[in-house]
Amino acid sequence: GNSVTQMEGPVTLSEEAFLTINCTYTATGYPSLFWYVQYPGEGLQLLLKATKADDKGSNKGFEATYRKETTSFHLEKGSVQVSDSAVYFCALVNTGFQKLVFGTGTRLLVSP
Amino acid sequence: NAGVTQTPKFQVLKTGQSMTLQCAQDMNHNSMYWYRQDPGMGLRLIYYSASEGTTDKGEVPNGYNVSRLNKREFSLRLESAAPSQTSVYFCASGLGGTGSDEQFFGPGTRLTVL
Numbered sequence: 001g002n003s004v005t006q007m008e009g010p011v012t013l014s015e016e017a018f019l020t021i022n023c024t025y026t027a028t029g030y031p032s033l034f035w036y037v038q039y040p041g042e043g044l045q046l047l048l049k050a051t052k053a054d055d056k057g058s059n060k061g062f063e064a065t066y067r068k069e070t071t072s073f074h075l076e077k078g079s080v081q082v083s084d085s086a087v088y089f090c091a092l093v094n095t096g097f098q099k100l101v102f103g104t105g106t107r108l109l110v111s112p
Numbered sequence: 113n114a115g116v117t118q119t120p121k122f123q124v125l126k127t128g129q130s131m132t133l134q135c136a137q138d139m140n141h142n143s144m145y146w147y148r149q150d151p152g153m154g155l156r157l158i159y160y161s162a163s164e165g166t167t168d169k170g171e172v173p174n175g176y177n178v179s180r181l182n183k184r185e186f187s188l189r190l191e192s193a194a195p196s197q198t199s200v201y202f203c204a205s206g207l208g209g210t211g212s213d214e215q216f217f218g219p220g221t222r223l224t225v226l
Contacts, residue, residue: 004154043116043202043217044155089154098143098208099170100215102154 002027004090006103013080013110021075021106023064023090031092033057033066033073034100038087047075047088080110114138116218118203124224125193133188133221135203143208144186145215146170146178148199155202161186162208193225 007022025031032051036044048057053068062077073090090103116137125131137144142163147155157170161180175197177189186205190197200222206215 041219043204043219045217046214049214098206098213098215099145099157099160100155102156104152104154 002031002092002094002101004092004101004103006088006090006106009087009105009107011106011108013108015082015110015112016079017110019075019077019080019084019108021088021090021108023073023075023103025071025073025090025092027071027092027094029094030068031094033064034091034093035062035064035073035075036089036091036102038089038105040086044089080108082110082112084108085110116203116205116216118201118218118221120221121219122222124226125190126226127194129193130189130191131193131223132190133201133203133223134185135187135218136185137203137205137216138184139205139216140183141205141207141216142183143206144180145204145206146176146186146188147202147204148172149202149220150199158188158201193223195225197223198225199223 003026034049035047037047038044048059050057050066056065064075087105087107089105091100119134145160146158159178161167164183203218204215207213
Protein backbone atom coordinates (compact mmCIF):
# COMPACT_ATOMS: atom_id res chain seq x y z
CA GLY A 1 0.00 0.00 0.00
CA ASN A 2 0.89 3.66 0.07
CA SER A 3 2.68 5.13 3.05
CA VAL A 4 4.81 8.09 4.10
CA THR A 5 7.53 8.08 6.75
CA GLN A 6 8.83 11.26 8.33
CA MET A 7 11.56 11.91 10.84
CA GLU A 8 10.31 12.23 14.39
CA GLY A 9 10.43 15.58 16.05
CA PRO A 10 10.59 17.97 17.53
CA VAL A 11 13.33 19.57 15.50
CA THR A 12 14.77 22.45 17.50
CA LEU A 13 16.87 25.09 15.71
CA SER A 14 18.15 28.57 16.26
CA GLU A 15 17.10 31.35 13.90
CA GLU A 16 19.07 31.38 10.62
CA ALA A 17 20.04 27.70 10.93
CA PHE A 18 19.72 25.26 8.02
CA LEU A 19 16.69 22.97 8.08
CA THR A 20 16.22 19.47 6.74
CA ILE A 21 13.15 17.35 7.46
CA ASN A 22 13.39 13.87 5.98
CA CYS A 23 10.49 12.20 4.17
CA THR A 24 10.44 8.85 2.39
CA TYR A 25 7.51 7.14 0.75
CA THR A 26 6.24 3.79 -0.43
CA ALA A 27 3.87 3.72 -3.37
CA THR A 28 3.09 1.81 -6.50
CA GLY A 29 3.16 3.81 -9.68
CA TYR A 30 4.08 7.48 -9.80
CA PRO A 31 2.63 9.48 -6.93
CA SER A 32 2.51 13.25 -6.55
CA LEU A 33 4.24 14.50 -3.40
CA PHE A 34 3.35 17.36 -1.09
CA TRP A 35 4.50 19.25 1.97
CA TYR A 36 1.74 20.79 4.09
CA VAL A 37 2.34 23.10 7.06
CA GLN A 38 0.15 23.54 10.15
CA TYR A 39 0.66 26.67 12.25
CA PRO A 40 -0.53 26.58 15.87
CA GLY A 41 -4.31 26.47 16.17
CA GLU A 42 -4.88 26.37 12.41
CA GLY A 43 -5.68 23.88 9.67
CA LEU A 44 -3.15 22.61 7.17
CA GLN A 45 -2.06 24.63 4.18
CA LEU A 46 -0.08 23.56 1.14
CA LEU A 47 3.57 24.58 1.27
CA LEU A 48 4.87 23.01 -1.95
CA LYS A 49 4.39 20.06 -4.25
CA ALA A 50 6.08 18.02 -7.00
CA THR A 51 4.29 15.84 -9.51
CA LYS A 52 7.05 13.84 -11.19
CA ALA A 53 10.57 12.55 -10.64
CA ASP A 54 13.31 15.22 -10.40
CA ASP A 55 10.76 18.03 -10.01
CA LYS A 56 11.65 20.59 -7.37
CA GLY A 57 8.86 22.26 -5.45
CA SER A 58 9.61 25.59 -3.77
CA ASN A 59 7.79 28.24 -1.77
CA LYS A 60 8.68 30.82 0.91
CA GLY A 61 12.34 29.73 0.85
CA PHE A 62 11.49 26.04 1.35
CA GLU A 63 12.48 23.46 -1.27
CA ALA A 64 12.00 19.74 -1.83
CA THR A 65 13.10 17.54 -4.73
CA TYR A 66 11.21 14.44 -5.84
CA ARG A 67 13.84 11.64 -5.84
CA LYS A 68 12.41 8.49 -7.36
CA GLU A 69 15.62 6.49 -6.98
CA THR A 70 15.64 6.99 -3.19
CA THR A 71 11.83 7.39 -2.84
CA SER A 72 12.40 10.60 -0.92
CA PHE A 73 11.07 14.17 -0.75
CA HIS A 74 13.14 15.90 1.92
CA LEU A 75 12.19 19.45 2.94
CA GLU A 76 14.99 22.04 3.20
CA LYS A 77 15.37 25.71 4.02
CA GLY A 78 18.62 27.60 4.11
CA SER A 79 17.82 29.99 6.96
CA VAL A 80 14.83 29.41 9.25
CA GLN A 81 12.90 32.11 11.08
CA VAL A 82 10.95 32.03 14.32
CA SER A 83 7.79 32.36 12.23
CA ASP A 84 8.58 28.98 10.59
CA SER A 85 7.74 27.22 13.87
CA ALA A 86 4.95 24.81 12.93
CA VAL A 87 4.19 21.16 12.21
CA TYR A 88 5.20 19.96 8.75
CA PHE A 89 3.46 17.05 7.02
CA CYS A 90 4.73 15.12 4.03
CA ALA A 91 1.97 13.54 1.93
CA LEU A 92 1.37 11.71 -1.33
CA VAL A 93 -1.43 11.18 -3.79
CA ASN A 94 -1.23 8.09 -5.93
CA THR A 95 -2.95 7.32 -9.20
CA GLY A 96 -6.72 7.33 -9.13
CA PHE A 97 -8.93 9.64 -7.11
CA GLN A 98 -7.09 12.27 -5.09
CA LYS A 99 -6.86 10.84 -1.57
CA LEU A 100 -3.95 12.21 0.42
CA VAL A 101 -1.82 9.85 2.52
CA PHE A 102 -0.01 11.76 5.28
CA GLY A 103 3.09 11.16 7.32
CA THR A 104 2.88 11.60 11.08
CA GLY A 105 4.16 15.19 11.00
CA THR A 106 7.35 16.81 12.29
CA ARG A 107 7.22 19.70 14.73
CA LEU A 108 9.76 22.47 14.11
CA LEU A 109 10.65 24.87 16.91
CA VAL A 110 12.83 27.87 16.03
CA SER A 111 14.24 30.02 18.81
CA PRO A 112 15.55 33.60 18.43
CA ASN B 113 -14.29 34.38 0.38
CA ALA B 114 -14.19 32.38 3.63
CA GLY B 115 -12.65 29.18 2.20
CA VAL B 116 -13.53 26.14 4.34
CA THR B 117 -15.46 26.79 7.54
CA GLN B 118 -16.21 24.33 10.34
CA THR B 119 -18.52 24.43 13.34
CA PRO B 120 -18.20 24.06 16.23
CA LYS B 121 -14.57 24.87 17.11
CA PHE B 122 -14.68 22.92 20.38
CA GLN B 123 -17.04 20.29 21.77
CA VAL B 124 -17.17 18.08 24.84
CA LEU B 125 -19.45 15.04 24.77
CA LYS B 126 -20.26 12.24 27.15
CA THR B 127 -19.93 8.64 25.99
CA GLY B 128 -23.01 7.65 24.01
CA GLN B 129 -24.06 11.16 23.01
CA SER B 130 -24.45 12.09 19.37
CA MET B 131 -23.42 15.16 17.43
CA THR B 132 -22.91 16.50 13.93
CA LEU B 133 -19.85 18.42 12.76
CA GLN B 134 -20.64 20.91 10.03
CA CYS B 135 -18.41 21.91 7.13
CA ALA B 136 -18.98 24.32 4.26
CA GLN B 137 -16.80 25.60 1.41
CA ASP B 138 -17.34 28.53 -0.93
CA MET B 139 -14.75 27.67 -3.58
CA ASN B 140 -17.11 25.65 -5.81
CA HIS B 141 -15.00 22.54 -5.23
CA ASN B 142 -16.29 19.16 -6.30
CA SER B 143 -14.60 17.07 -3.62
CA MET B 144 -14.78 17.24 0.16
CA TYR B 145 -13.04 15.23 2.87
CA TRP B 146 -13.15 14.54 6.61
CA TYR B 147 -9.91 13.74 8.46
CA ARG B 148 -9.04 13.13 12.07
CA GLN B 149 -5.71 14.13 13.59
CA ASP B 150 -4.28 12.20 16.50
CA PRO B 151 -0.88 12.62 18.16
CA GLY B 152 1.82 10.56 16.45
CA MET B 153 -0.53 9.39 13.69
CA GLY B 154 -0.80 12.30 11.32
CA LEU B 155 -4.10 12.83 9.54
CA ARG B 156 -6.27 9.89 8.61
CA LEU B 157 -9.13 10.02 6.13
CA ILE B 158 -12.53 9.16 7.60
CA TYR B 159 -14.87 9.71 4.64
CA TYR B 160 -14.78 11.62 1.41
CA SER B 161 -17.17 12.83 -1.25
CA ALA B 162 -15.84 12.92 -4.79
CA SER B 163 -18.83 14.91 -6.00
CA GLU B 164 -22.26 16.06 -4.89
CA GLY B 165 -24.42 13.03 -4.19
CA THR B 166 -21.60 10.55 -3.59
CA THR B 167 -19.75 9.50 -0.44
CA ASP B 168 -17.13 6.83 0.21
CA LYS B 169 -15.28 5.37 3.16
CA GLY B 170 -11.73 6.33 3.90
CA GLU B 171 -9.19 4.67 6.16
CA VAL B 172 -11.07 4.92 9.50
CA PRO B 173 -14.86 5.14 8.88
CA ASN B 174 -16.16 3.05 11.79
CA GLY B 175 -18.40 4.99 14.17
CA TYR B 176 -19.06 7.82 11.71
CA ASN B 177 -21.58 8.75 9.05
CA VAL B 178 -21.52 11.56 6.53
CA SER B 179 -23.92 13.55 4.39
CA ARG B 180 -23.08 15.59 1.32
CA LEU B 181 -26.01 17.96 1.66
CA ASN B 182 -25.21 19.93 -1.49
CA LYS B 183 -22.07 21.01 -3.31
CA ARG B 184 -21.07 23.38 -0.50
CA GLU B 185 -21.75 21.32 2.62
CA PHE B 186 -20.42 18.04 3.99
CA SER B 187 -21.34 16.99 7.52
CA LEU B 188 -19.88 14.31 9.79
CA ARG B 189 -22.08 12.59 12.37
CA LEU B 190 -21.11 10.61 15.45
CA GLU B 191 -24.17 8.56 16.42
CA SER B 192 -22.85 7.25 19.74
CA ALA B 193 -19.61 8.93 20.76
CA ALA B 194 -16.80 6.90 22.33
CA PRO B 195 -13.61 8.09 24.11
CA SER B 196 -11.60 6.70 21.16
CA GLN B 197 -13.19 9.42 19.03
CA THR B 198 -11.49 12.16 21.03
CA SER B 199 -9.50 13.92 18.33
CA VAL B 200 -9.18 17.03 16.18
CA TYR B 201 -11.37 16.82 13.08
CA PHE B 202 -10.53 18.62 9.86
CA CYS B 203 -12.70 19.16 6.83
CA ALA B 204 -11.04 19.80 3.48
CA SER B 205 -12.11 20.48 -0.08
CA GLY B 206 -10.49 20.33 -3.48
CA LEU B 207 -11.07 20.09 -7.19
CA GLY B 208 -10.72 16.31 -6.89
CA GLY B 209 -10.35 14.08 -9.91
CA THR B 210 -7.11 12.30 -10.59
CA GLY B 211 -4.86 15.33 -10.58
CA SER B 212 -2.41 16.64 -8.02
CA ASP B 213 -4.47 19.60 -6.93
CA GLU B 214 -4.25 21.21 -3.54
CA GLN B 215 -6.69 20.43 -0.76
CA PHE B 216 -7.88 23.37 1.35
CA PHE B 217 -8.41 22.74 5.05
CA GLY B 218 -10.74 24.23 7.61
CA PRO B 219 -9.53 25.36 11.06
CA GLY B 220 -10.60 22.14 12.78
CA THR B 221 -12.97 20.99 15.53
CA ARG B 222 -11.44 19.79 18.79
CA LEU B 223 -13.68 17.05 20.20
CA THR B 224 -13.34 15.49 23.63
CA VAL B 225 -15.44 12.46 24.60
CA LEU B 226 -15.57 11.74 28.31
